[in-house]
Amino acid sequence: MTEQAQEGRVTEHDEATRPVSLLELDDVSVTYRIASGEVPAVRGVSLTLDSGAALGVAGESGSGKSTLAMALLRLLPRDARVGGRILLDGEDVLAMKWGRMRAVRWAEASIVFQGAQHGLNPVRRIGDQIAEPLLVHGLAKPDAARKRVAELLDQVGLPAWRARSYPHELSGGQRQRVMIAMALACSPRLIIADEPTTALDVMVQAQVLSLIKELIAEHGISLIMISHDLSVLADVCDRLAVMYAGRVVEHGPSAEVFHKAEHPYSRALAAAFPTVGDPVSRMAPKGLGGDPPDPMQLPGGCSFHPRCPVALDECSTLDVQLWPAGPARAAACVHVRPTAPSDPEQDVEAKKEEESS
Ligand SMILES: Nc1ncnc2c1ncn2[C@@H]1O[C@H](COP(=O)(O)OP(=O)(O)OP(=O)(O)O)[C@@H](O)[C@H]1O
Numbered sequence: 001m002t003e004q005a006q007e008g009r010v011t012e013h014d015e016a017t018r019p020v021s022l023l024e025l026d027d028v029s030v031t032y033r034i035a036s037g038e039v040p041a042v043r044g045v046s047l048t049l050d051s052g053a054a055l056g057v058a059g060e061s062g063s064g065k066s067t068l069a070m071a072l073l074r075l076l077p078r079d080a081r082v083g084g085r086i087l088l089d090g091e092d093v094l095a096m097k098w099g100r101m102r103a104v105r106w107a108e109a110s111i112v113f114q115g116a117q118h119g120l121n122p123v124r125r126i127g128d129q130i131a132e133p134l135l136v137h138g139l140a141k142p143d144a145a146r147k148r149v150a151e152l153l154d155q156v157g158l159p160a161w162r163a164r165s166y167p168h169e170l171s172g173g174q175r176q177r178v179m180i181a182m183a184l185a186c187s188p189r190l191i192i193a194d195e196p197t198t199a200l201d202v203m204v205q206a207q208v209l210s211l212i213k214e215l216i217a218e219h220g221i222s223l224i225m226i227s228h229d230l231s232v233l234a235d236v237c238d239r240l241a242v243m244y245a246g247r248v249v250e251h252g253p254s255a256e257v258f259h260k261a262e263h264p265y266s267r268a269l270a271a272a273f274p275t276v277g278d279p280v281s282r283m284a285p286k287g288l289g290g291d292p293p294d295p296m297q298l299p300g301g302c303s304f305h306p307r308c309p310v311a312l313d314e315c316s317t318l319d320v321q322l323w324p325a326g327p328a329r330a331a332a333c334v335h336v337r338p339t340a341p342s343d344p345e346q347d348v349e350a351k352k353e354e355e356s357s
Pocket residue numbers: 032033034039041059060061062063064065066067068077114228295
């Protein structure tokens with residue numbers, strides 16, 4: 001771990017009382033190599049996810065959310081260089097042999113991709129697509145797989161006869177339910193859901209979100225859910241991490257980050273989107289000024305300073321860290337930086353001067 005990450009890291013639990021983490025990210029970075037140079041898409045992310053917990057990852061387009069999600073299961077293209085450490089149930093993901101990695105995908109941790117409903121094979125019946133990981137991983141024979149498909153469809157609120165449907169015969173919400181059934185097929189301990197509801201209208205979005213909430217609670221599954229929309233994440237997840245320009249700029253309990261964000265970017269993000277089910281706020285979202293930075297030309301100091309409404313002069317050069325911002329919370333902003341401890345000798349001198357004047 002780099003010195004910077006060590007300083008910036010905030011442990012979320014006392015060592016003695018800390019539950020075993022299902023997932024630990026330690027100073028994770030991802031750099032894409034492209035013809036014109038290097039794209040630092042994820043920079044020094046350290047987070048933990050406890051067993052059975054749900055973590056929301058928020059941030060604007062390009063902040064590195066999908067890149068981080070794909071790094072967790074080594075699904076990135078070859079031109080991506082991954083640094084740091086990713087421990088899944090104590091096992092080093094980046095050091096796993098390919099055979100082990102394939103077994104971990106689906107069976108221990110599965111991912112519902114961004115825009116995945118368009119990723120269903122249009123010429124295969126959905127029952128066959130849901131059964132595929134069970135058959136490929138040798139977890140069921142064809143008869144048992146068929147039964148399991150019916151059970152999974154029931155769990156996601158679809159009738160068993162839908163197994164014979166083709167994707168184009170389903171609505172967007174139903175297709176997303178199928179994707180969730182596929183993710184559940186091998187009973188994973190962790191599901192990573194990348195924008196699982198973004199393409200859906202608000203009513204269907206709310207239904208799919210409550211389905212996800214129910215399923216994770218019922219089966220004790222841990223969840224990492226990614227979205228632009230902090231209100232959606234706060235509704236489903238225990239904790240939130242907000243990413244900006246490849247870094248986590250704030251993390252903490254959902255309600256606190258959503259309602260009382262310490263980082264000005266999290267505050268803007270919380271104000272920029274509607275509350276689920278509230279049509280008035282949906283009609284009047286407060287936007288953020290400016291655009292996220294080009295990762296190949298990141299501003300110096302705090303990357304958010306060109307857009308920040310409360311920036312100080314020092315922010316353009318500041319070595320910003322994830323400083324503690326309350327119990328189990330941290331924010332990368334000068335406004336939560338702990339003041340330097342005072343020098344007792346100087347204090348005595350200052351007091352003498354004060355008394356003599
Ligand atoms: N294969 C790739 N090669 C080069 N750069 C990439 C590649 N994939 C993503 N990037 C860049 O990495 C950065 C992070 O992208 P990523 O897709 O992780 O963002 P995101 O937060 O998921 O955005 P969105 O909300 O739009 O899905 C962006 O600047 C993007 O252009």
